Amino acid sequence: MTAFFQSLGLPYEWAWTVATVVAIVVVSLLVMFSVAMVIYVDRKVLGAIMLRRGPNVVGPFGLLQSFADGLKVFLQETIIPTAANKGIFLLAPIITFTVALAAWAVIPFWDGGVIADINVGLLYILAISSMGVYGVVMSGWASNSKYPFFSAMRASAQMISYEVSIGFVLVCVVLFAGTFNLSGIVEAQQGFGLGLINAYAIHPLLFPMWVVFFISALAETARAPFDLTEAESELVAGYQTEYSSMSFALFWLGEYANILLMCSLNTLLFWGGWLPPLDIPALYAVPGIVWFLVKTFIFFFMFSWIWATVPRYRYDQLMRLGWKVFLPMSLLFVAATSGYLMAIGHFA
Amino acid sequence: MIQAIAFYFFATIVVGAAVMTIMARNPVHSVLWLIMAFFNAAGLMVLVGAEFIAMLLVIVYVGAVAVLFLFVVMMLDIDFAAMRAGFSRNAPLGLLIAAVLLAELLLAVGAYNAGGLSLGTPDGSAMQAADKSNIEALGALLYGKYIALFEIAGIILLVAMIGAIVLTFQPPKPGARARQDVGKQIRRRPEEATVMKNPEVGQGVEL
Numbered sequence: 001m002t003a004f005f006q007s008l009g010l011p012y013e014w015a016w017t018v019a020t021v022v023a024i025v026v027v028s029l030l031v032m033f034s035v036a037m038v039i040y041v042d043r044k045v046l047g048a049i050m051l052r053r054g055p056n057v058v059g060p061f062g063l064l065q066s067f068a069d070g071l072k073v074f075l076q077e078t079i080i081p082t083a084a085n086k087g088i089f090l091l092a093p094i095i096t097f098t099v100a101l102a103a104w105a106v107i108p109f110w111d112g113g114v115i116a117d118i119n120v121g122l123l124y125i126l127a128i129s130s131m132g133v134y135g136v137v138m139s140g141w142a143s144n145s146k147y148p149f150f151s152a153m154r155a156s157a158q159m160i161s162y163e164v165s166i167g168f169v170l171v172c173v174v175l176f177a178g179t180f181n182l183s184g185i186v187e188a189q190q191g192f193g194l195g196l197i198n199a200y201a202i203h204p205l206l207f208p209m210w211v212v213f214f215i216s217a218l219a220e221t222a223r224a225p226f227d228l229t230e231a232e233s234e235l236v237a238g239y240q241t242e243y244s245s246m247s248f249a250l251f252w253l254g255e256y257a258n259i260l261l262m263c264s265l266n267t268l269l270f271w272g273g274w275l276p277p278l279d280i281p282a283l284y285a286v287p288g289i290v291w292f293l294v295k296t297f298i299f300f301f302m303f304s305w306i307w308a309t310v311p312r313y314r315y316d317q318l319m320r321l322g323w324k325v326f327l328p329m330s331l332l333f334v335a336a337t338s339g340y341l342m343a344i345g346h347f348a
Numbered sequence: 349m350i351q352a353i354a355f356y357f358f359a360t361i362v363v364g365a366a367v368m369t370i371m372a373r374n375p376v377h378s379v380l381w382l383i384m385a386f387f388n389a390a391g392l393m394v395l396v397g398a399e400f401i402a403m404l405l406v407i408v409y410v411g412a413v414a415v416l417f418l419f420v421v422m423m424l425d426i427d428f429a430a431m432r433a434g435f436s437r438n439a440p441l442g443l444l445i446a447a448v449l450l451a452e453l454l455l456a457v458g459a460y461n462a463g464g465l466s467l468g469t470p471d472g473s474a475m476q477a478a479d480k481s482n483i484e485a486l487g488a489l490l491y492g493k494y495i496a497l498f499e500i501a502g503i504i505l506l507v508a509m510i511g512a513i514v515l516t517f518q519p520p521k522p523g524a525r526a527r528q529d530v531g532k533q534i535r536r537r538p539e540e541a542t543v544m545k546n547p548e549v550g551q552g553v554e555l
Contacts, residue, residue: 126403
């Protein structure tokens with residue numbers, strides 16, 4: 001795209017800037033559109049599992065339900081509690097939303113289809129997702145209300161705990177791939193399994209790590225069964241309690257953008273990203289983005305499925321799982337993976 | 349051109365946020381300004397090509413250390429007026445510390461300009477930074493030339509961690525129900541925990 005703007009007569013620097021801005025706008029709009037659609041999918045899957053119909057009134061099969069909800073929310077009044085700390089109260093949803101979109105900068109949708117193909121892509125994702133906790137903590141504190149504050153405490157403890165084990169899982173993947181670049185990690189998976197299967201997750205050392213990553217992703221995005229931050233039986237609606245209209249919608253959109261991000265990370269790190277599942281030339285006729293979207297959607301379906309079937313964890317169980325099960329396990333696997341790779345001469 | 353714009357943008361925000369950190373009346377606002385300064389300092393690191401350090405700065409300082417800061421400040425019940433009272437008394441000391449830091453910074457820049465520093469690779473040759481990524485260059489240095497220092501730093505951190513745990517650990521009091529047997533909780537079945545009763549109207553249930 002930079003070349004296109006250069007052909008319009010712009011010098012390289014400015015052509016690059018314009019091309020990047022255009023790419024950012026396009027990716028953000030597409031992510032927002034996907035978020036609207038997966039909210040619909042989420043509600044439909046939930047409805048189907050509970051033997052209900054789910055949204056079916058607005059548009060064909062209820063497909064436009066999310067857009068109708070968006071319009072409704074947009075027209076509502078933003079209520080700011082008098083005791084709230086106004087600036088931070090309004091800043092919190094903006095931070096959640098921005099951070100959720102910013103992480104998509106390093107996600108490769110197909111071979112070369114990425115805004116910023118940087119060397120430290122995976123670390124960038126970790127850095128950005130660790131920023132996500134601020135939106136929650138700031139909203140909980142600024143609301144000046146006890147339930148949002150409890151929720152903010154829970155959220156930050158939960159996110160920090162599970163980020164630790166996610167970090168170690170990522171180390172295992174990076175040891176195999178030899179790079180922090182997400183495109184590089186996907187390319188390293190080509191023909192990984194017996195020269196036939198394009199996925200890291202089939203390796204006996206990496207499959208348990210994928211399971212840990214998947215469950216940690218549920219906890220990191222505060223998705224059921226780890227949705228203790230908005231446990232409605234205890235905390236009304238958690239940190240979102242005092243929010244209304246667009247400020248509430250920004251939380252909602254950011255949350256789903258994060259869920260989609262975690263699904264696509266599952267795809268990229270363990271299931272071959274844009275590569276077809278099997279390393280057969282005929283399968284490469286299908287464009288890479290189709291494989292990427294199909295795999296990501298399968299993971300999103302699993303997220304919805306789990307939401308509908310698994311009861312919520314107790315808080316001490318959540319902490320125990322993070323610190324006493326996943327952390328020692330992922331540490332052990334980091335040691336085992338590096339030992340195994342040294343033994344087979346992977347780094348030679 | 350764009351680099352210059354980006355540099356002045358990040359640098360202005362870092363300095364502005366740092367000033368606001370000490371000027372803000374509300375301590376929570378102070379911490380948030382500090383986080384802003386950290387984040388934009390990471391932007392400056394990216395500009396000089398140290399992208400690995402930049403990401404570590406965000407992950408460690410913004411993502412973990414500052415969250416704990418924020419926690420402590422939010423939980424404390426701080427009297428703003430009492431905190432401001434000592435300002436004029438402490439100002440000379442603060443200025444002194446600032447002057448020392450400035451002098452050290454000037455000294456470090458001077459030493460760097462004079463070529464006083466040489467970061468070598470394990471075999472002692474000069475650093476070949478251009479063809480290596482940040483992570484590889486740092487790894488070669490940390491696990492090669494400075495392996496002993498790196499390991500010692502690791503041991504010191506481990507000792508500090510164990511020390512913190514020992515200081516805060518309290519053995520459960522005798523008779524206290526401090527332990528949970530998770531296996532026992534999972535093995536429990538509905539039949540052991542519930543009974544079905546069908547009481548007569550007006551009879552009640554004997555528990």
